[in-house]
Amino acid sequence: MSDTAPALNVSDGTPLDLLGTRRSVLAAQLAAPGPSPGELDRMLDIAVRVPDHGRLAPWRLQVLGPAAQAELGEIFVEEFREIEPDASDGRIELERVRPRRSPVLVIVSSRTVPDRDGVPPVEQLLSCGNVCFNLLNAATAMGYGAQWVTNWCAYNDRVKAALGIPPGEHLVGYIHIGTPKNPPAERRRPETADVVTRIESLSEIG
Numbered sequence: 001m002s003d004t005a006p007a008l009n010v011s012d013g014t015p016l017d018l019l020g021t022r023r024s025v026l027a028a029q030l031a032a033p034g035p036s037p038g039e040l041d042r043m044l045d046i047a048v049r050v051p052d053h054g055r056l057a058p059w060r061l062q063v064l065g066p067a068a069q070a071e072l073g074e075i076f077v078e079e080f081r082e083i084e085p086d087a088s089d090g091r092i093e094l095e096r097v098r099p100r101r102s103p104v105l106v107i108v109s110s111r112t113v114p115d116r117d118g119v120p121p122v123e124q125l126l127s128c129g130n131v132c133f134n135l136l137n138a139a140t141a142m143g144y145g146a147q148w149v150t151n152w153c154a155y156n157d158r159v160k161a162a163l164g165i166p167p168g169e170h171l172v173g174y175i176h177i178g179t180p181k182n183p184p185a186e187r188r189r190p191e192t193a194d195v196v197t198r199i200e201s202l203s204e205i206g
């Protein structure tokens with residue numbers, strides 16, 4: 001991490017501890033400095049090291065520089081005014097700054113191909129979700145905070161078109177990365193036992 005960035009104290013450095021304690025930091029809580037260009041390159045390399053059935057690489061990542069983040073905010077404003085003509089000035093302003101809440105914004109979108117060699121589009125989309133998550137992991141491991149968000153602007157055709165995301169593909173995540181203003185509080189997690197079943201014989205089911 002860059003010299004000036006305070007470390008996010010979520011891990012004692014072991015991989016297991018990182019995985020066991022990682023959590024998101026709200027985009028609004030992410031300030032400068034962001035990762036250096038070299039750090040970001042490393043995060044992106046890690047992000048695309050995901051399970052990918054058939055090696056289709058069915059995902060694309062776009063790193064938006066500050067000017068592009070600001071331009072995207074103006075598109076959000078124009079589009080949101082269409083969706084909610086009565087939106088308050090405050091809400092419009094929120095849309096304007098939405099893409100530039102963090103110093104770094106990475107947009108992850110799908111590039112699926114029709115079912116080929118037993119790799120249906122849903123699997124390709126899942127791989128794309130893994131890219132988002134691995135980017136969070138990489139950012140956290142390097143001492144930064146990150147959050148995966150979507151909101152209305154992930155599902156809006158004009159926003160997608162402005163980003164060059166083809167119709168029919170998904171804008172899977174806006175990944176915000178920066179230095180946490182404050183360490184994130186822990187979040188309540190499901191009890192593992194509530195969601196895991198150990199099965200000795202299928203006759204137990206039903």
Ligand SMILES: Cc1cc2nc3c(=O)[nH]c(=O)nc-3n(C[C@H](O)[C@H](O)[C@H](O)COP(=O)(O)O)c2cc1C
Nearest residue numbers: 022023024025026147148149150151152172173187
């Ligand atoms: C696909 C997806 C979309 C999400 N979109 C949003 C969002 O728009 N706004 C938001 O506050 N959290 C959103 N979240 C939730 C956060 O990214 C995150 O899961 C949550 O803040 C806590 O997660 P943690 O376990 O990483 O701490 C989304 C999560 C996923 C998986």
